Amino acid sequence: MKKATWLAGSMAVLALTACADQNTESETNTGAAASDGNVNQADEENSEANNEAGEEETVSEDALEIEFWHAMGGGLGDTLEELVADYNASQDQYVITPEYQGSYEELLTQYRTVGGTETAPGLVQMFEVGTKYMIDSGYITPVQEWIDRENYDISQLEENILTYYMVDDELYSMPFNSSTPVLMYNKDMFEAAGLDPDNPPETFSEIAEAARALTNEDTYGFSMLGHGWFFEQMISTQGVDFVNNDNGRSDLATEATFGGEEGLRVFEWLSDMTEEGTMNYYGRDWDDIRAAFQNEDVAMYMDSSAGITGAIDNAPFEIGASFVPHADEIERNGVIIGGASVWMSDGISEEEQAAAFDFMRWFNEAETQADWHMNTGYFATNPAAYELDRVVEAHEDVPQLTVPITQLQETIPSSATQGALISVFPESREQVVTALEALYQGTSPEDALNQAVEGTNRAIEVSNRAAE
Known part of the structure; x- marks a missing residue:
């Protein structure tokens, strides 16, 4: 398998299940989202178990591997890894490898130490209040570059989510887990x-x-x-x-x-x-x-x-x-959107950035967002997800959503x-x-x-x- 970034061990695809929360977003398995970041010991043990399970999986030797750092532990971590596993199974060119880094604050600290180096992940989830730091860091490629290059239509996405991550009409990261x-x-x-x-x-x-x-x-x-x-x-x-x-x-x-x-x-x-x-x-x-x-x-x-x-x-x-x-x-x-978005690291190859953007585009599809919304309670970044029958039925059962x-x-x-x-x-x-x-x-x-x-x-x- 080709490596897009350095890995501290060989990980691969994790296919699990879940639901739950972001402790503003550092998710616990109780179900919320906002932006703070205290993951309890049970969450950490759960994520470690998930990582061990993932090491037993195998992937194609020809697939390009992209490391994805995230801050979702517990049930949310399970759901994220199931989402990633679905993406990996949907095509054979790329493999996204999720790596749990602790709370949002811990993730930010970790990224600060490796940003701009060969050991930086290709993709990184960052809570919304880390946006200014990420823009100024010089460690990222604005996702707008690939939106323009691929003629990707962002008008299909929720405007009041996009606006947080827009500066001077340029989208810097792709909204991922969003809440209010x-x-x-x-x-x-x-x-x-x-x-x-x-x-x-x-x-x-x-x-x-x-x-x-x-x-x-x-x-x-x-x-x-x-x-x-x-x-x-x-x-x-x-x-x-x-x-x-x-x-x-x-x-x-x-x-x-x-x-x-x-x-x-x-x-x-x-x-x-x-x-x-x-x-x-x-x-x-x-x-x-x-x-x-x-x-x-x-x-x-x-x-x-x-x-x-x-x-x-x-x-x-x-x-x-x-x-x-x-x-x-x-x-x-x-209200202001809370939660986190996914950023593309600078310095990785064009092929690796293409892989990162392909994943971003995939997780914003209506079908994917329908599952994400129903399994976690986060907003669907693509409002078309709310029109799908299974989401309409879920909202009828739980109108509070x-x-x-x-x-x-x-x-x-x-x-x-x-x-x-x-x-x-x-x-x-x-x-x-x-x-x-x-x-x-x-x-x-x-x-x-x-x-x-x-x-x-x-x-x-x-x-x-x-x-x-």
Whole structure:
């Protein structure tokens, strides 16, 4: 077999099964997607077992092998490897070899050490907040080069997913696993509290009012994971950029812009519910907040759209799903896509890039995306997948799956909903979460928000100075 990149051992095709989640995306086997990256030990052991199983497979000696680094463990890792196995079986020219690298943060760290060298993978999955780093790294070939070369029609793909990865009308990577946040709620508790389970709250004040009705000695009304992704969404849905210069898309971002009245509305809303005792904070671990919901310790919480199926499968009660809450003062603008995309490494041969692009093109086919959507809960990058009979039937059985699709497709295109491009996004998210945790401990909304802004500005300044 011809090698496209160095491999630490001989791996090949893995054909398994699955479903589940991205822990914002570092997937756990509980079913969600957003962007954070904590894979538990069971996930790692599962992936190791998958790799061992894969080593027993054989592939054609004439096939060109392309290494594909990814951050999906557990059930999602199984599903990804099944998808790759399907591609490998569909033709005999190329073999895509998936290699699990841990969480998104761990994957980014690993790629930084090998990018631009002979040991770099031909394909790499990267979470959305790594986009700016990947563009600036010099380690990648924009996928637009192959789109133009092959006359590939990207208009068939979901526009509100593509826009995140577009800069100056150029697509840099191919969207892969995409999600948005949703409000999840316990319909049984809504009925018991005298609330309409088919008319969930939409605004900050409506959430606060419902939380009061739902809170009792056993249950909190509302909770939100300690993850900056959710705060970013509640800024974007107010039509406000996270950083200046059109969210870092018209020029290099130099400062945070989320510290105005829009950011304060979010911090005050969370602070008020915390002081009232209608909101409880369960920390930064996706498993903890999901367990609290399943155990009926909390009636409403924010999750990833890719967590819907897992929640429904595991809950002993009926679950509702609704749009991201928005401030009362504004009309909803929509959401920013989360998840990850697949990038093509620079420096590999033209033949290897052709193989990488062939795989990208294949996984965006409607039939492939239908399976991906139903098995994981992620969006179909190709909306034609939603029109296939088996997907229509699945949506009839689980109508909650249509909520994030509608939310995404109703999003108003703008720099706010397109998402920010900053190389220090992971650091900014850490600043936001630290500030929110201070808020929950009694720091005033103004002081906590300023803490997040100042921390983000310091990170941006240091990064920009280093890039000069």
